[in-house]
Amino acid sequence: MVRVKDPAVRSLLIDRAAQLLAARQPVTLRSLVAGTGVSTMAVYTYFDGMDGLWSAVRQEGFTRLEARLAAVAPSADPVRDLAALGAAYLSNAMAGPDLYRVMFDAAFELEDAAAADGTLHHLVRGVERAAAAGRLRDDVDPLELATQSWTVGHGLASLVATGPLPRQALAHGVPLLTALFTGAGDDPGRCRRSVERGWRPLTSGRRSASCGTAPADVPPG
Amino acid sequence: MVRVKDPAVRSLLIDRAAQLLAARQPVTLRSLVAGTGVSTMAVYTYFDGMDGLWSAVRQEGFTRLEARLAAVAPSADPVRDLAALGAAYLSNAMAGPDLYRVMFDAAFELEDAAAADGTLHHLVRGVERAAAAGRLRDDVDPLELATQSWTVGHGLASLVATGPLPRQALAHGVPLLTALFTGAGDDPGRCRRSVERGWRPLTSGRRSASCGTAPADVPPG
DNA sequence: GTCGAAAACATAGCAGCGTTATGTATTGTG
DNA sequence: CACAATACATAACGCTGCTATGTTTTCGAC
Structure with a gap:
């Protein structure tokens, strides 16, 4: 019943967001997943959208x-x-x-x-x-x-x-x-x-x- | 040669931006000009884009x-x-x-x-x-x-x-x-x-x- | 081991955003 | 009046976050 999401993907996306942020590059849904093998949907399965991602980054x-x-x-x-x-x-x-x-x-x-x-x-x-x-x-x-x-x-x-x-x-x-x-x-x-x-x-x-x-x-x- | 832009339109757009801001409504190019009669291009003739408008709002x-x-x-x-x-x-x-x-x-x-x-x-x-x-x-x-x-x-x-x-x-x-x-x-x-x-x-x-x-x-x- | 349901994923498409290209009024000037 | 430059309106472009749809993978029950 309860599926546990891969925490590695979570921290990967958060780290990449922080990395883009530090590099003063725009943090967009597509720029986040670019380079990582995951698709844009991952942001929704793990963070329920960009708002959730920003909350996680905070x-x-x-x-x-x-x-x-x-x-x-x-x-x-x-x-x-x-x-x-x-x-x-x-x-x-x-x-x-x-x-x-x-x-x-x-x-x-x-x-x-x-x-x-x-x-x-x-x-x-x-x-x-x-x-x-x-x-x-x-x-x-x-x-x-x-x-x-x-x-x-x-x-x-x-x-x-x-x-x-x-x-x-x-x-x-x-x-x-x-x-x-x-x-x-x-x-x-x-x-x-x-x-x-x-x-x-x-x-x-x-x-x-x-x-x-x-x-x-x-x-x- | 030098054309002076209507300062009334400038302050109208700035005031409307501040008004939308105070009302906690999204300040977008199209929501700015909605209701004012002016078209979206006004933001570009007066502020050279949204960045210029934000600068004016600041x-x-x-x-x-x-x-x-x-x-x-x-x-x-x-x-x-x-x-x-x-x-x-x-x-x-x-x-x-x-x-x-x-x-x-x-x-x-x-x-x-x-x-x-x-x-x-x-x-x-x-x-x-x-x-x-x-x-x-x-x-x-x-x-x-x-x-x-x-x-x-x-x-x-x-x-x-x-x-x-x-x-x-x-x-x-x-x-x-x-x-x-x-x-x-x-x-x-x-x-x-x-x-x-x-x-x-x-x-x-x-x-x-x-x-x-x-x-x-x-x-x- | 196998089946079935649920979760995760990939793709494609949507409405909205800022921006720009193009054509049309409008204005100030020689 | 004629001309040129500005102001404006419309439509379109690329991008955004997001969602709908179909497929794959995973996990639990028998």
């Missing part, structure tokens, strides 16, 4: 994001870890700007909201650790501060990855988060140092510094 | 946004005015969520960047007034603080107007901006009161509080 995006957040190893400095979570969030957005846009493109449905909730939960736990370490005032609601951190991260990601701000504008994350966590009770100087340490892997390394006169260009998509 | 969105920002009357409290600018930004996004999404949808081109620059300039002047009033530290760069305020506003607008956060999440603007301006040197308590006063018209009034049964609605467009 979830893939949130899965990748959550993997990056989960890879942030907690340290002895929970405020540094909070900044590191923000840096990981931005790093994920910069690694696939079009995928990040798709994640927040369509009107949010239930499953999308659940995936976004998992992301937010990482931040909530980070805030709770900072609160447990006595770095924050007692009256701060972890969910609220996490949501505010998310707002900052998403605003920066949206304006830099798919918007008008240049890449070096990512550095605004340091004063923004520092102000936010200081406002939540952390000591200003200590907070600044923690945020800078957590943010460092994003602005320093990662795909060569943004300083101009690049001698070599990236290969075309 | 500029219309920035024009409306700038009108809202310009309507914020400066008061004796420049920090309140900064928060009021943020509230006006959010108010504009909530008044037309789909238009706001279109504004930041496509890859930014030169004319779009110019329009966004005008928006940012409003914030820069607001920061400069706050700095001139001695509310901020001397070392704050107005452009940087304005960009950070924009990041907060856009993040909130994106997550609330077209994203997963509910409308009451707009209240996060108060602690976010308070932390940002306090971090820039303003006195914490005074800053909080200023931001709350500037933010008030957004969360309290405006289109009748979120409780239902609105007796009268605003006239369309």
